Amino acid sequence: MTRPLHSMESHSVQPIGYIESDFPDKFGVPRQPGLAAAARASLILVPPYDDPLAVRGLEAFSHLWLTFVFHHSPARWTPLVRPPRLGGNAKVGVFASRSTHRPNRLGQSLVKLSRIDIGGVDIGGNDDRARVRLALTGCDLISGTPVLDIKPYLPWAEALPDARAGYAPAPPPQLAVRFSAAAEATLATRADAASLRELIRQVLAQDPRPAYRKGAEERLYGVRLRDVDVRFRSLDDDGMPMMEVVEIVPA
Structure with missing residues (x-):
């Protein structure tokens, strides 16, 4: 069957904004949105999409879908990938996964909208001003992520509790996290101690180590x-792995 020519046309897209978040690097980013509710981020819109009219009415919605580009992932892709949920050994088709290694490197993230700032928002301390900034929580995107689109989340249409979830039927298990005396002492000196402590706990509870490294070991990450820079290790606590924050140092 011959495909219609218009169905094979290429389409160009351009970012409407970019992310500033608590995650400077890929390592440690939650594997799904919402797993680290303490993670803060901002979506800063860029011209010509930073017109305040473009976000009129958005404040009425609590959550947003963001379409973005996995800009730190290689452009190459393969038809089979190794989901962390399957231990990093079993393979599934790329379209049966949420792998970052995709044909067009597109991702989708559900985030909570905390606030919309409009008009002359300082974004860098060098007379940089943003006309529109969206304050977000529960974000799983690294700083610099290009965002292509925003859509309001509609729970009555998109929350389907009876849907099948394949090899990921439930949230990943959470590990216990403890802080060393040195780490607690560092936190005590910071104005954001409470939120940073909770962010660290939520990120490490999901065990961000590569799948092939899982299990108790004393290697420092x-x-x-x-x-x-949060330095941590996995320990054995009566047969159960747990995470220990060894120290917290300036990045």
């Missing part, structure tokens, strides 16, 4: 969150 580092994950960048906000402006710090």
